[in-house]
Amino acid sequence: MARFHPLKVTDVKRETRDAVVVTLAPRDEDRALFDFTQGQYLTFRRDFDGEELRRSYSICAGKDEGMLRVGIKRVDGGAFSTWVNETLAPGDEIEAMPPMGKFFTPIEPGADKQYLGFAAGSGITPVLSIIKTVLAREPRAQFTLVYANRQISTIMFREELEDLKNLYLGRFSVIHVLEQEGQEIDLFTGRIDEAKMAALFQHWLDAEAVDTAFICGPEPMMLAVAASLRAHGLGEGQIKFELFASSQPGRAKARPVSAQAGAAGEGVAATVTLDGATRSFQMPREGETILEAALANSMDAPYSCKAGVCSTCRCKVLEGEVEMAVNHALEDYEVRAGYVLSCQARPISDRVVVTYDE
Amino acid sequence: MSDTMNIEDYLAQGGVLTAPGNVPARYRGELLRLMSSFVDSELAASAGFADAINLAPGIRERIAASRITLEKADHAERVLRVMAEFGTDAGRYQTSHDWAARVERGADLGAARRPGDMRLSVFHYPIAGWTDAVVMNVLQGLATGVQMTELTRVSYAPLAEVFREIAPREARHAELGREGLEQIAQTEAGREEARAAIAYWRPRVAAGFGVTHSARHDTLARFGLRHSPNEALLARWQALVSEHLAALGL
Incomplete structure (x- = not known):
């Protein structure tokens, strides 16, 4: 599912005091994947001290320049943009998803636009x-x-x-x-x-x-x-x-080390936040997912497929430990940051605190 | 000009979001819910109309029903592609439900969605014959037209773009229905049959507009995912239906 591919940095040019233009080349086998439309962006990922950071930057090259190029301005306190501006050099590799975005209109060669x-x-x-x-x-x-x-x-x-x-x-x-x-x-x-x-x-x-x-x-x-x-x-x-x-939201912070798992059979103290409102209730340790418990307590939690596929029901575990039966939607970095599919998540600790708001 | 503003304030003032990376968590949940409801409804509609192809009385009607079956599936795929950018496993998603499944003709679901998929309740009812299929398509087609006035201006720009591509084709589906109904309404027997189908489908399509004074609407309106309340959309649809049916002597 993860759609990242390595790109080779072929040039880093300083554009202004705090911005660089980076030229990138996909592998031969990825060339078609990176055939962009004008106005699209690339999403990069990189590990910073064990935390994966993703950042999207727009392509600044035209279709006829035959290359992939992004302009990256350093943002104060921005780990990714600072790294690109200060450290990234030709010969380095960086991982990116194929171009995305709909910021364009179709080309009409004969039009008078x-x-x-x-x-x-x-x-x-x-x-x-x-x-x-x-x-x-x-x-x-x-x-x-x-x-x-x-x-x-x-x-x-x-x-x-x-x-x-x-x-x-x-x-x-x-x-x-x-x-x-x-x-x-x-x-x-x-x-x-x-x-x-x-x-x-x-x-x-x-x-x-x-x-x-x-x-x-x-x-x-x-x-x-x-x-x-x-x-x-x-x-x-x-x-x-x-x-x-x-x-873009800040980095996905690594989750604090969680509480111990409790013994099977006992009830679980659950706390769920949705739209700024927090509710605490008891839920059974077995047979009920976080989503079902939230819905049973009259919370209008979002969900759709209930099969671990669509990710509509994504929430974040702030305290405690849960286990997902299946996960076809969240990527590893999201799971490491504490995100779970609430339709698939059952608590395995005595207490669990989750939020749909983060 | 580098100052930014709180993303909720930005949305409340009519701001537009453009990528999964700049979407807040709650917005993400509601956006995916909206998209999956559309995808499920289109897939169920396509599956339902597939049967209508063989009910068609002539070649033109057969082509119209085939086209509706094809394009509704295509529309589902386009929106599912936007969902996939948020992580949805598109391959698994399209096989996760039996889109052709229907309840008993006499069942009354109200506005409630059934466990399983998120299709509008109207797409759970079975079609009974060609006239029934045409009437359902006319009434639901007009409803889709009204709902498109909302969907084409959702604050998630990549989705609004997709809906703006889809809207004219959906409008054409409703038009095909209207042409079919015109044919049917030419005889008294046809009108009789059409009236029975209208009585069956009208309240069921109306239920798709959701409950009045929906609490969720406020959240969606704050996010720029909805603009007009359910009751306003329903009233517009009722007026359109009356106008269309009156023109056909129904």
């Missing part, structure tokens, strides 16, 4: 892949990018974007919005918020001509841009979102 892109910081990576691909493969397409950064020195792919402007003269334009550096035009200073969007639409962007808009950045920016696009008449199907990497 107008695209709008909104990116903030490292949110540029998937948008860059889309820009390069649509400009190359849709010869009549036009793309306008609104790109927000703190200051000039933190702009990723600044030169590459300039080159693209020259290569696709008249078909590609970039509006840089800088938070900390004043520019000649006030409109281009600050951040992308409601007021900025209104001003952009008033002076620079023509909403009616737009076929599709792509947004990638942090949550407040995504909300502001999406609201403005809707207000200017774009439908849900015309707005494509990609929430960027820093919005």
